[in-house]
Amino acid sequence: MKRILAATLLSLAVAAPHAVAADTRLELPLQELIDSPQAKAAGIDGSVRFYLAGQSHPAVASRMGEDVSNKKTNGVGKSDVESCNWVALSVLKAFQEKAKSMGANAVIDITSYFKKNEFRSATNYECHAGNIMSGVALKGTYAKLK
Template identity: 50%
Template sequence: MKKHLVLALVALSAGTMAHARNDVLTLPLDEVVRMGVEQGKLDGSVKFYLSGAKTPKVSARLGEDVANKKTNGVGKDDAFGCKWAALSALIAFQESAKQKGANAVVDLHSYYKRDTIKNPVTYQCHAGNIVIGVTLKGTYARTGG
């Protein structure tokens, strides 16, 4: 009996692996920032600038960081899950920026599996059967006078 159960589980796992997905979504970051501010999760004290976007003059660079955030994708729309994971990454950047005395994160870009994708408007998100994830890399900075 145990042998049959083990074989059934192995067969089920193999079938699931064959149908695994990794859909890439490209979405605008400004929607995530707006959602975060509206929900009170981002307070506006730290600004986010994607690589290639117009950025105020940087007076100090305070180090780089990576935020790799995931969310459970079961029963969620991929775009919603992507926004949620991206917002989690921005919240992590905001908290660290405040600790470092930064008021911005510049050169922000997608960094999934260390693959750099730079775009002045969008970020990438990867949606699988169970997990949705966003990885962003950026530089903490002080901008303005």
């Protein structure tokens, strides 16, 4: 009995770091997500436009401050892409709600900001997917566009 218990504990000790340590970095297209039926279902209503850093946008009438939105979601039972898209929609929804409350109609110069490491792309956002959790952090500037 003691041998079985010792073998079980040893197996768990060896396997545990691998179960927790998984961290897959993905770059996924933001505009494709914004245009998806899932975005509409999540409440992304088009009243606030989102522009990644390097992406062209209409002229800026006024900038209203910078912000970071950092969200995590349960990744259990979901593919990495599915959980990343879900959490990215949560981030966009938070930006949308704050932009509306400030009178902004856009969030511009959006960069990924996972663990305060900036990643810039004119097309993609960065997500980190693990066995249990997936996370997206975006930094952007609220703006009123002409």
